[in-house]
Each structure stands twice: as structure tokens, then as C-alpha cells.
Amino acid sequence: MHTVIVGGGKLVYFLSRTFLAKGYQVTLVNRSEAECRWLARQSKATVVFGDGSDPRILQEAGAATAEAVLAATPNDEDNLVICQLASLRFGVPRTLALVNDPDNEATFQKLGVTTAFSTTHLVSSLIEQRAGFEEITAMTSVAEGKVNVTEVLVRPTSPVAGRALVDVQLPANSLIACILRDSEAIVPRGSTILNPMDRLIVITLPENHGQVLRALTGDDT
Amino acid sequence: MRTDKSLFVIVVGCGRLGVYLADRLSHEGHSVVVVDSDHAAFANLSTEYSGFKVEGDATELGVLKQAKISEADIVVGATHNDNVNLMIAQIARKIFNVPKVMARIFEPQREELCHTLGIATICPTTLAGDGILASVRGSSAPAPRES
Numbered sequence: 001m002h003t004v005i006v007g008g009g010k011l012v013y014f015l016s017r018t019f020l021a022k023g024y025q026v027t028l029v030n031r032s033e034a035e036c037r038w039l040a041r042q043s044k045a046t047v048v049f050g051d052g053s054d055p056r057i058l059q060e061a062g063a064a065t066a067e068a069v070l071a072a073t074p075n076d077e078d079n080l081v082i083c084q085l086a087s088l089r090f091g092v093p094r095t096l097a098l099v100n101d102p103d104n105e106a107t108f109q110k111l112g113v114t115t116a117f118s119t120t121h122l123v124s125s126l127i128e129q130r131a132g133f134e135e136i137t138a139m140t141s142v143a144e145g146k147v148n149v150t151e152v153l154v155r156p157t158s159p160v161a162g163r164a165l166v167d168v169q170l171p172a173n174s175l176i177a178c179i180l181r182d183s184e185a186i187v188p189r190g191s192t193i194l195n196p197m198d199r200l201i202v203i204t205l206p207e208n209h210g211q212v213l214r215a216l217t218g219d220d221t
Numbered sequence: 222m223r224t225d226k227s228l229f230v231i232v233v234g235c236g237r238l239g240v241y242l243a244d245r246l247s248h249e250g251h252s253v254v255v256v257d258s259d260h261a262a263f264a265n266l267s268t269e270y271s272g273f274k275v276e277g278d279a280t281e282l283g284v285l286k287q288a289k290i291s292e293a294d295i296v297v298g299a300t301h302n303d304n305v306n307l308m309i310a311q312i313a314r315k316i317f318n319v320p321k322v323m324a325r326i327f328e329p330q331r332e333e334l335c336h337t338l339g340i341a342t343i344c345p346t347t348l349a350g351d352g353i354l355a356s357v358r359g360s361s362a363p364a365p366r367e368s
Contacts, residue, residue: 053303053304053331054328054330054331055330055331055333055334056330075280075304076280076308077280077302077304077305077307077308078304080304080307080308080311081303081304081307081308081331081334084334084338085334088334088337088338089333089334089337101280101281101282101283103281103282103283104280104282107282107312107316110315110316111311111312111315111316
């Protein structure tokens with residue numbers, strides 16, 4: 001897969017390193033000559049010096065053959081134009097934009113960017129949803145944030161440890177979809193016992209997320 | 222568009238072009254809101270300017286809402302940054318359904334994208350270039366250009 005990343009700093013450097021490790025082809029675009037030199041020294045990615053919102057520079061970066069373009073500059077307007085050029089001019093199938101103003105997330109998607117994500121939004125939702133629940137190890141939102149999928153560890157002190165699923169009272173509109181036990185995945189039935197150290201894959205809605213996690217962990221915070 | 226009716230115009234960017242437009246439109250009796258991230262830029266408006274001034278970064282949705290973008294008849298992107306102008310024009314056109322939207326774009330290479338996106342542009346570079354070329358070729362008026 002060929003990915004073009006526009007932007008700079010540690011974020012872009014570590015992203016390029018992650019993608020290269022997965023065997024992707026990565027081209028970095030940056031408009032500071034000094035930063036280009038630094039990136040070229042640090043990373044094995046191809047580095048193109050120039051303004052990523054200029055079609056000539058995107059062409060030089062090989063946007064025409066890229067499967068994805070990620071616009072991660074500090075300016076929302078540049079990220080929008082980079083993604084629109086990539087998709088409309090170069091036919092790139094997936095465009096991703098980093099946005100600073102959380103309100104721009106929805107706007108960018110309406111304007112044709114495949115995925116827009118705001119760091120403000122990500123960090124604030126992580127803090128809100130994870131604070132106080134150290135048993136929770138992974139969480140993703142699907143369907144544009146309407147559904148949460150969370151992995152929860154059953155500690156020996158948990159109120160649900162040792163109980164059958166049928167006896168566990170969970171709020172409406174939530175589900176224990178899967179149990180990970182001894183590196184095996186079990187789809188539970190009502191009679192399945194929740195053992196300590198089981199990892200539960202739990203499906204919740206944003207409105208009952210906190211209640212469900214409290215019911216499973218016994219944590220009052 | 223009727224010109225005898227008073228229009229509500231938002232001018233984003235209070236540089237030379239923004240000031241020129243805001244002063245003229247205000248003088249002609251239209252309601253004008255001028256937006257700029259730098260408060261000092263408003264000092265260039267004429268003393269007769271009777272419109273509103275909104276201080277803020279227009280790429281922030283909240284700032285455009287504060288300028289009452291949903292009620293605007295015309296939005297003009299007149300900052301010195303092409304991408305800001307193009308982004309504001311699209312938000313005005315596609316999110317808030319503003320009837321008439323224009324973006325000033327300096328880089329001719331970027332105009333093609335604007336037209337693909339259905340945004341009307343004014344490119345000072347090609348305007349000046351075409352004017353000069355027309356005069357070099359001995360023609361009296363600059364050739365009209367399709368937007």
C-alpha cells in the first residue's frame with residue numbers, strides 16, 4: 001500500500017515509522033526545508049519538500065498511485081484542500097484529515113473527506129470514558145460513535161466474577177458479546193459463568209456506557 | 222441577483238481587498254459583516270463603514286456562526302490564504318446554502334479544484350496576467366475570462 005502523509009513533527013515521523021514497519025510505501029510531504037532534511041535523515045520514507053495543497057507537489061509525491069492520503073498539518077484549511085485535491089484530482093480512494101476544531105469533523109466529511117478526526121475530540125472522549133476504569137484495555141467506537149465496543153477485565157473483586165451470565169443484571173441495550181479466556185474466544189450463553197481474569201467484549205451505547213462498566217467492575221467512580 | 226435590495230454580505234479577511242469590498246458595499250447600503258483574526262486589521266476600514274466586525278479565525282465554525290452565516294446572501298473569501306478562502310466558500314455554499322459565494326485564489330493551479338467543487342473564484346494572478354498580455358498584444362481591453 002502506498003500512503004502519502006502531509007505534515008511534520010513527531011506525529012508524522014512516528015506514523016511513517018509504523019507504516020513502514022508494516023511494509024507500506026510511505027511518502028512524506030512537508031513545506032519546511034529544515035524539517036524535510038530532519039525527516040529524510042530519521043525515516044526511510046521518501047520525503048518531498050513543498051506545499052501539499054499544491055497539485056504539483058501532490059503529483060510529485062505520487063498521489064496518483066496512493067491508496068490513502070493523510071493530511072496532518074496544523075491548519076484545518078490546508079488539510080481540507082489536500083484531501084479534496086487527492087480525491088478529486090488524483091482519484092485517491094481514502095483521504096484522512098486531522099482537524100483542530102472539533103466542529104470541523106462533521107463539516108469535512110460532508111465536504112468529501114473520507115475520515116476526519118479531531119485530536120480534541122479523541123482525547124476528551126478517552127478521558128471521559130476511561131477515567132476511573134483501569135480494567136478497561138481497549139475501546140473503539142463504531143457507527144460514527146453510536147456504539148462502543150469495549151474490552152473489560154473481570155477482576156476477582158468484580159461483582160460479576162463467578163456468576164452465570166443469566167444472573168448478571170446489565171442495563172438495557174447492552175451486551176456481553178464475547179468472552180476471551182485462555183486465548184480462546186467464547187460466545188457466551190445464559191449459563192456461561194464469568195470467571196475472574198476473563199476479558200469481556202462488551203457492546204454499549206454512549207448513554208449506558210458508564211452504567212454498564214460500573215456494573216461489571218463494581219467501581220463507583 | 223437583485224441589486225436594488227439591501228443584501229447581507231459577509232467578507233472574510235480585512236486586508237486591502239476585504240477593506241475595499243466592505244467599505245464599498247456598506248456605502249451602497251448593504252449590511253456587511255467583516256471577519257478577521259487580527260483586531261488591528263479593522264483600523265483600515267473607513268470611518269463611514271457602518272457594518273459589523275467579528276474578530277476570530279473564520280476556519281472555526283463558531284466564528285462563522287457568530288457572523289450569522291446562515292442568514293447571508295453573499296459570502297466572500299478574501300483572506301491572503303487560498304485554502305482558507307476555499308474552505309470558507311465551501312462551508313458557506315454546502316453547509317449553510319448561501320446563495321452566492323466567491324473565493325479569491327492567488328494560485329492558478331488551485332482554481333481547477335475550485336471549479337470542480339463548484340466554487341466561483343477570482344484569481345488576481347490571471348486577471349493581472351491576462352490584462353498585461355492583452356495590452357502587450359495591442360488589444361485595448363483585457364480578454365474576458367470564464368470563471
